[in-house]
Amino acid sequence: xxxxxxxxxDRNGVCLHYSEWHRKKQAGIPKExxxxxxxxxxxxxxxxxxxxxxxxxxxxxxAFQTSRYKLHYYETxxxxxxxxxxxxxVGPIRDVLHHIYSALYVELVVKNPLCxxxxxxQSELFRSRLDxxxxxxxxxxxxAG
Amino acid sequence: xxxxxxxxxxxxxxxxxxHDSYAPRAEAEKTxxxxxxxxxxxxxxxxxxxxxxxxGIRVGHAVLAINGTDVNGKxxxxxxxxxxxxxxxANYPVSxxxxxxxxxxxxxxMLASMFHSLFAIGSQLxxxxxxxxxxxxxxxxxxxxxxxxxxxxxxxxxxxxxxxGIDSLLRKIYEIYSDFALKNPFYSLxxxxxxxxxxxxxxxxxxxxxxxxTFGPGS
Numbered sequence: 001x002x003x004x005x006x007x008x009x010d011r012n013g014v015c016l017h018y019s020e021w022h023r024k025k026q027a028g029i030p031k032e033x034x035x036x037x038x039x040x041x042x043x044x045x046x047x048x049x050x051x052x053x054x055x056x057x058x059x060x061x062x063a064f065q066t067s068r069y070k071l072h073y074y075e076t077x078x079x080x081x082x083x084x085x086x087x088x089x090v091g092p093i094r095d096v097l098h099h100i101y102s103a104l105y106v107e108l109v110v111k112n113p114l115c116x117x118x119x120x121x122q123s124e125l126f127r128s129r130l131d132x133x134x135x136x137x138x139x140x141x142x143x144a145g
Numbered sequence: 146x147x148x149x150x151x152x153x154x155x156x157x158x159x160x161x162x163x164h165d166s167y168a169p170r171a172e173a174e175k176t177x178x179x180x181x182x183x184x185x186x187x188x189x190x191x192x193x194x195x196x197x198x199x200x201g202i203r204v205g206h207a208v209l210a211i212n213g214t215d216v217n218g219k220x221x222x223x224x225x226x227x228x229x230x231x232x233x234x235a236n237y238p239v240s241x242x243x244x245x246x247x248x249x250x251x252x253x254x255m256l257a258s259m260f261h262s263l264f265a266i267g268s269q270l271x272x273x274x275x276x277x278x279x280x281x282x283x284x285x286x287x288x289x290x291x292x293x294x295x296x297x298x299x300x301x302x303x304x305x306x307x308x309x310g311i312d313s314l315l316r317k318i319y320e321i322y323s324d325f326a327l328k329n330p331f332y333s334l335x336x337x338x339x340x341x342x343x344x345x346x347x348x349x350x351x352x353x354x355x356x357x358x359t360f361g362p363g364s
Binding site for chain 1: 149168169203205248252256259260268269274276277278279280281282283284285286289303
């Protein structure tokens with residue numbers, strides 16, 4: 001089991017943070033373009049899912065998987081989106097994504113007066129805490145990335 | 146019953162077959178007196194609730210029927226505009242049924258081609274080499290399973306999250322497609338499937354699959 005990468009978007013589609021661990025293939029386009037493509041895909045999936053759903057939804061879109069990876073999605077009521085790509089063996093990780101939002105993003109970025117909201121997070125503390133939290137996860141593989 | 150619907154999408158992203166096997170009822174009927182304490186608005190040729198969620202009537206629900214007769218989009222059965230009809234105090238008290246708007250065939254076509262592109266983007270953004278597109282998409286109310294054949298046809302099944310055995314159902318649908326659509330001399334490739342035998346066998350396969358994976362809400 002392994003974690004490939006993590007995206008953090010705000011409600012306007014700005015990529016607040018990106019980090020990767022075991023990523024074997026790049027998308028082949030500049031990072032900025034990749035963020036836009038990822039946000040656009042999630043935006044469309046959200047609207048697709050809300051139209052397709054036979055019942056009224058509460059949490060909405062949770063995850064999708066292909067033959068090689070699984071994308072986990074968590075959205076807060078304020079529109080912050082946490083996206084984590086892992087391999088297929090990982091089950092539901094809503095609590096992990098919620099922890100990244102509530103214990104890391106809110107505590108270290110929102111409550112930090114030196115971090116302007118709505119642009120890429122520059123805080124070194126946030127980066128290192130996030131990195132060590134993800135590395136401590138039970139499904140993070142021990143292999144060196 | 147826990148398989149909601151089946152879509153078949155051709156390699157260009159066009160919807161060539163669609164079947165709704167089970168649509169759960171999420172409707173609420175209520176009698177109102179004038180003035181109406183809900184805010185309604187017109188959206189996509191439908192009258193939707195914009196504000197005033199209560200008693201099972203949710204924001205985004207559409208007006209489905211007035212006094213027991215189904216409405217036709219934004220018009221009542223006798224051709225008057227719904228909003229105008231509900232704005233007239235003489236028509237009250239009135240009983241209105243609200244529910245999730247049902248998909249029109251146009252919307253189904255649009256959603257099918259939308260999924261076609263999401264499928265492609267899903268494989269482009271893969272962090273691993275050689276990934277397929279979206280095979281399973283999970284939400285809290287349903288799971289979407291997709292199987293793409295080597296020739297590019299996509300079979301999409303929407304089912305309850307607890308329904309098991311969808312993978313074998315998708316293979317079975319592919320088999321039915323090969324047997325009853327492709328082998329039908331009157332069927333032309335990539336075109337909408339209108340074959341009676343295909344219909345019959347698909348329905349049969351859905352019934353069998355529902356019984357085999359028995360975790361549905363109805364069982």
